[in-house]
Amino acid sequence: MGIGPYGGTESCAKRMSPAPLNDEQVAAFHRDGYLFVEDHFSPQDMERLLRVARVDQELAAGATDRFDTEGRVSRLSLRYNLEGEDSYRAYARHERIVEPLEQLLGSDIYHYHHKMMMKEPHTGGAWEWHQDYGYWYGAFLREQMGSCMIAVDRASRANGCLEVLRGSHRFGRLDHGKRGDQTGTDPERMQVLEDRLELVYCEMAPGTVLFFHSNTLHRSAPNTSAESRWALICCYTAVDNTPFIDGAAGDFSPFDRWDDERVRVAVQAHEERLALAPD
Numbered sequence: 001m002g003i004g005p006y007g008g009t010e011s012c013a014k015r016m017s018p019a020p021l022n023d024e025q026v027a028a029f030h031r032d033g034y035l036f037v038e039d040h041f042s043p044q045d046m047e048r049l050l051r052v053a054r055v056d057q058e059l060a061a062g063a064t065d066r067f068d069t070e071g072r073v074s075r076l077s078l079r080y081n082l083e084g085e086d087s088y089r090a091y092a093r094h095e096r097i098v099e100p101l102e103q104l105l106g107s108d109i110y111h112y113h114h115k116m117m118m119k120e121p122h123t124g125g126a127w128e129w130h131q132d133y134g135y136w137y138g139a140f141l142r143e144q145m146g147s148c149m150i151a152v153d154r155a156s157r158a159n160g161c162l163e164v165l166r167g168s169h170r171f172g173r174l175d176h177g178k179r180g181d182q183t184g185t186d187p188e189r190m191q192v193l194e195d196r197l198e199l200v201y202c203e204m205a206p207g208t209v210l211f212f213h214s215n216t217l218h219r220s221a222p223n224t225s226a227e228s229r230w231a232l233i234c235c236y237t238a239v240d241n242t243p244f245i246d247g248a249a250g251d252f253s254p255f256d257r258w259d260d261e262r263v264r265v266a267v268q269a270h271e272e273r274l275a276l277a278p279d
């Protein structure tokens with residue numbers, strides 16, 4: 001039984017409460033704009049999450065298509081609230097996600113939204129270079145926001161893993177405009193940053209997580225492989241950085257954080273509702 005970076009064992013049920021990130025991890029996040037934590041969740045937990053997500057008609061019904069500049073489609077299913085006991089909301093409440101991100105952002109946080117990114121074999125389209133704060137700027141005054149990408153499937157260069165530009169969060173928010181169905185960064189500045197900064201391919205085994213800052217430039221290539229690339233991305237904002245405009249989507253209020261056992265119970269209940277046989 002392996003020991004994860006959070007001091008727990010591979011079995012979700014037996015993991016201990018999360019330990020804080022160490023100084024080196026926090027410094028790496030501030031330097032690079034992102035932080036990988038391998039083996040954050042066990043492969044078994046990710047298999048269960050994927051099995052649920054694959055048959056969940058509600059998730060599928062809530063999915064929307066986004067087209068890249070070449071007209072290839074990427075699907076995502078997004079939720080702005082934590083009302084409900086499904087597996088994705090359980091992970092969005094997970095103390096292993098919320099507490100490290102609070103540490104990295106230096107603030108208590110509210111949930112903004114979470115989304116299952118469904119990049120299908122051969123068809124999953126690209127995501128153009130952007131900053132999340134480029135999308136969110138219209139509703140939020142400050143960039144004190146961040147996300148955690150959980151690799152549910154294995155993410156590789158072949159299936160269109162996320163790509164980040166190391167240290168790009170330090171250049172502030174760039175102008176964004178329409179790129180296909182998406183919002184992308186100003187190409188001229190983007191070219192300069194691509195020339196100057198290191199491109200990092202976020203190849204991740206199931207259960208690895210990537211915490212990243214809202215100004216970190218990222219994109220992903222189309223999925224040209226026979227393997228799907230599903231990932232759950234949970235997004236949060238500092239509690240004193242709620243939307244300044246009326247009617248912005250989201251439910252910005254304190255929420256309960258769930259530990260391993262509470263998340264496991266929610267996933268199991270979800271499996272039962274979907275009539276999935278236990279492993």
Ligand SMILES: O=C(O)CCC(=O)C(=O)O
Pocket residue numbers: 117127132160161162218219220231233
């Ligand atoms: O899933 C991906 O490949 C890209 C997702 C992304 O860029 C985002 O959600 O902001």
